[in-house]
Amino acid sequence: MMILDQFYAENFGKVYRSCGNCGTQFKRIVQINDLWAVNGDVVAGINTNFGDTATIRTTQVDGVDDICVKYTGNSNGAEPVEIGSGPDTKNCLYSTSDIKQL
Template sequence: MFFKNFIKLFLIFVFSLIFQNILSFGPPAKRNIKLNDTLVINKDFNCNFTRYIPNIQTMGNGGRGEFQKPVIQVSNGAKLLNCIIGARKGYKSADGVHCINGCKLINIWHEKVGEDAITFLGSNPNNLFIIDGGGAQNAEGKVIQFDGAGIAKINNFYMKNVYEGICSCGNCEKQYKRRIEVNNLIVENLTAGQFIVAVNANFNDYAILKNIKIKGKSKENQRIKSIHVKYLMD
C-alpha cells in the first residue's frame, strides 16, 4: 500500500513539473528589484536573471499610452544580458527596453509587455541593433518598435500572446530607411489578421524573414501563414 501511494505521489510530482515547464515563459528570476526610474546602461551589463519591476506612479502603468519611461535604457552599442522585465501585479511593464544608437540584447525576457517591449532609437544610418534569444509575451500592442535608423537583427526570439510583432515606425516625425532581419522566430497566438513584421515601402525599408515558426491560434489564420510582412504607406 505504501509503495503504491509513493508511486502515485511521485507521478503527480513529475507531471506537475512537466506541466509547469510547459506553461513557463523564460527562466525563473533569481531576485526582484523595484525601480523608481529608468536603469541606464552605457556599458556591457549582465542582469544575472534579475527581474526589474517599474514603479507605476513614476514610470507608467504599462497601458497603451505613449511616452512612458523605459524600464532599462541601453546605448552606444552596449550589451545587455540575462534580464527579466517584469511588472507590478495587475499592471504591465511601462515601456520595456530602449536601445539608443545601437545595442545587443541577449536573453532578455519581457513577461508583461507594456507600451512596447523593445524600442530602437537613434538617427545614425549605421546603427546596429541586435536581439539574440529571449522573448516577449502578453502584449496588447507591438512587441518591437523600430523608430530610429539602421539595421535590426532579431535572432532566436519568442513571441507569445501578442497583438502585433515587429514594426518600423509609420508616423514618426523624423523618418529613416530601415532594414529588419529576422531569423528563428517563434510566434505563438499572434492576434488574427495582424502582422509579424511591418515596414514602410515608401521609405525603402527592407525586411528579410527566415525560419519563422507559427504556433497556437495564429496557425488558424491563413493570412498570417502566407504573408508575414505588412507594408505601411503614409
C-alpha cells in the same frame, strides 16, 4: 539594422513595426531569424515608401494573421495606411519555405 535572432513571441500585436508616423523618417532594415510566433497579428510591419525591408528566415508560426504587412508611412503623425501584405522581392523578403505553419 535591427536583428531579431532566436526569439519567441506569444499573444502579440506586432513583433516588429517600423515607425509609420514619426517626425523624422528614414529607411529601416530588420532581419528576423529563427522566430517562433504564437497567437499574434503580424510578424513585421514596414513602410515601403521609405525603402524599409524585412528579411525573414526560419520562422515557425501558429495562429499568426500576417507575416509581413506593408504600409505607406508619413512624417505628420497621421495613422499609416496599410497597402498590402505578403512576400515580394523588394520589401518583404521571404518565401513560403521560410515560414513553417505549426
